[in-house]
Amino acid sequence: MTALFRLIQIITIVLRYRLHGLLPERQLPWGARLLLRLLNLLPDTPLSRGERLRRCLEELGPVFVKFGQLLSTRPDLVPADIVSELDHLQDNVTPFDNQECRQIIESSLGQSIEQVFTHFESEPLASASVAQVHAARLNLPQGEKEVVVKVVRPGIEGTIEQDIALMYLLARLVRRFTSDGQRLKPVEVVQEYEHTIFDELNLQREAANASQLRRNFAGSPLLYVPEVYWDYTRRNVMVMERIYGVPVTDMEALAAQDTNMKALAERGVEIFFTQVFDHNFFHADMHPGNIFVSHQHPQQPQYIAVDMAIVGSLTQADQYYMARNLIAIFRRDYRLVAELHIQSGWIAPETPVSEFEGAIRTVCEPIFEKPLKEISFGQIVITLFQTARRFNMEVQPQLVLLQKTLLNIEGLGRQLYPDLDLWQTAHPFLERWLKERFHPRSLMQQLRRYGPELLEQAPQMPHKLSDALDQIKQISDMAPDLHSAAETLNESRQRSGRARRRWLVGLLAGGGALITALPAAGIELDQIPSQSWLLAAIAVWAWLTR
Incomplete structure (x- = not known):
């Protein structure tokens, strides 16, 4: 699925759950306010705004679920009724099929569930956007160990790739068409997020992170990190020590x-x-x-x-x-x-x-x-x-x-x-x-760590310095031509921006006239098929990318 079809899918889901009603209309540009008022003519839904947002994020996939998880920790920014619903995104996402989960584990470990575990719970302890966790007892030579088995959702990489492609496209539009585009570095931010979320799909990387964090806090009274069982950990399956504790937000249990x-x-x-x-x-x-x-x-x-x-x-x-x-x-x-x-x-x-x-x-x-x-x-x-x-x-x-x-x-x-x-x-x-x-002790440690590399590179420093000075001179000679090209590009963008504004005014005016005329012709808005709204989205897309 291309980024265009993914965008159409997102627009369809957002409209279905009427999330446009959550936008702060007064803070939007006049064109967006007009479009928002046209969308408000669509039939309403009986769901609360928090439930609409939660269901929409779940349907949109893991990238959006993680955004909802972040919002759920900000009761000072998000209304209480929405926070209450978004709390369900932490570990209550709908689990995938149990039989498929067992097949993934057995295929990854090369053994049957019964050979590896003396007990395996079919119902997951928790189900999140990227993976789900099952309780089990691991069969070890020294005896049984209570563990949790984490399994990556099947087919999740394709969904994330689509969302990342769309995020790149939106980031490039922001960089090109907004005054803050260069300062905000949207493309670089998406690149950083891409590395992060794909790392999350590799449970061997997570296991390595857990082992490092466990070593860092070994014997510490501040933080405990459960042990990873490396012999039973693969890219899409991880087995880790089961812990028992109070969820940090369970205030009643903490008080008890x-x-x-x-x-x-x-x-x-x-x-x-x-x-x-x-x-x-x-x-x-x-x-x-x-x-x-x-x-x-x-x-x-x-x-x-x-x-x-x-x-x-x-x-x-x-x-x-x-x-x-x-x-x-x-x-x-x-x-x-x-x-x-x-x-x-x-x-x-x-x-x-x-x-x-x-x-x-x-x-x-x-x-x-x-x-x-x-x-x-x-x-x-x-x-x-x-x-x-x-x-x-x-x-x-x-x-x-x-x-x-x-x-x-x-x-x-x-x-x-x-x-x-x-x-x-x-x-x-x-x-x-x-x-x-x-402290002198810290400086000596740094010197012992990096000293050999510095000594190794020292004989090459005169040549590197000479090359750097030559490159600076070449850049200085090119500066007038670059300045002229930048001015020409800026003028072209200004002309293109004025043309797009004229297109937007015409599009909104035509859409408003059409929606106003439909009831007089005996056509109700809820009778219009969803494909028509998708065509409208494609028209907006074509205007943005022309």
């Missing part, structure tokens, strides 16, 4: 075992910063369905993490600039924050430092030293976006996973302990990390 909620929230923050800065290897899919709390030591609670399919890491430069930025914000040194953004290349070097400093102060000062419950992160995100747009700040694709994880952590913290002082918890950790980073 007398969990110290303040310590639980603070340890969550400590785990996040330890992963990002000490280990540079962080669990990047920390939605509530993947996080549990141990029954042991409730006054010193320990987290249990599952589903390590998506992990992230930063370059040393990004790691350094992130830590320096956060510490500067904690110290209210907004001048340093502005300078660090310029040094890191996140904004243009010609940006006026004083103006950018004032903009950052405006965003950060009102939230400083407030508990989590008094901070509207939704409003902060909007304000930061406006600030980024004003100063032409580019999206950093390599930080997208970190930003997603931060949203999950903040949403989790808000549910667990709204009085958490995020600043007081995180500040000492980052101060310690920076001191250790520049």
